[in-house]
Amino acid sequence: MKLADCTEPSGLARRHVREALDGHALPELVDDAALVVSELVGNAVRHTAGGPDCMCVEVYRNVAVLRVHDGGRDVSRVRARSAEMSLNELPDSGLGLLLVENLAYGWLARPTAIGKEVVVVLPLDTGGLSERDVLPYIPAVRPPFSAELHQLDGGHEEFDGRESAEL
Numbered sequence: 001m002k003l004a005d006c007t008e009p010s011g012l013a014r015r016h017v018r019e020a021l022d023g024h025a026l027p028e029l030v031d032d033a034a035l036v037v038s039e040l041v042g043n044a045v046r047h048t049a050g051g052p053d054c055m056c057v058e059v060y061r062n063v064a065v066l067r068v069h070d071g072g073r074d075v076s077r078v079r080a081r082s083a084e085m086s087l088n089e090l091p092d093s094g095l096g097l098l099l100v101e102n103l104a105y106g107w108l109a110r111p112t113a114i115g116k117e118v119v120v121v122l123p124l125d126t127g128g129l130s131e132r133d134v135l136p137y138i139p140a141v142r143p144p145f146s147a148e149l150h151q152l153d154g155g156h157e158e159f160d161g162r163e164s165a166e167l
Helices: 009-021 029-049 096-103 131-139 146-152 161-166
Strands: 052-059 065-069 106-112 115-123
Touching: 009 052, 009 065, 009 096, 029 052, 029 065, 029 096, 096 106, 115 146
Parallel strands: none
Antiparallel strands: 052 065, 065 115, 106 115
8 A cells, every 4th residue: 555645644544554454353452453554654653754664464363464565675673662761761752662572473674675664474363473474474474565665666766676575
């Protein structure tokens, strides 16, 4: 789903997640997924010049994979903060990714050909997964957004389809 140039990307992302997961997950887990995507999109709005480009929801038997892409390239800044940090230590970021970390089976940020994506694996039931079972979903259940990003690229000269095969 394209989020670039959207006036309310967080709301659109939440609605898309709710629609995608309707009937596939317990209502409270759908709420968790909507909260997670709202945090991811909100972070892209706050911490990147262009905001989020696009997002994807992949639904599998017992997990959902959320992907939010933006044009920012610095994946080192995408990390969960410690719950023990004081508010004074969080001048330009909050505890959103700590929340994501607590709700998700796993998550990561990785570079793409024209920015970065944050990938989050969420449960669809209360049964849980072992860490070993989560690993196949991270980092790529399917190839990165290369085709979608190319459409959203807007003529960036640095995009090269050959790079997507290396990701």
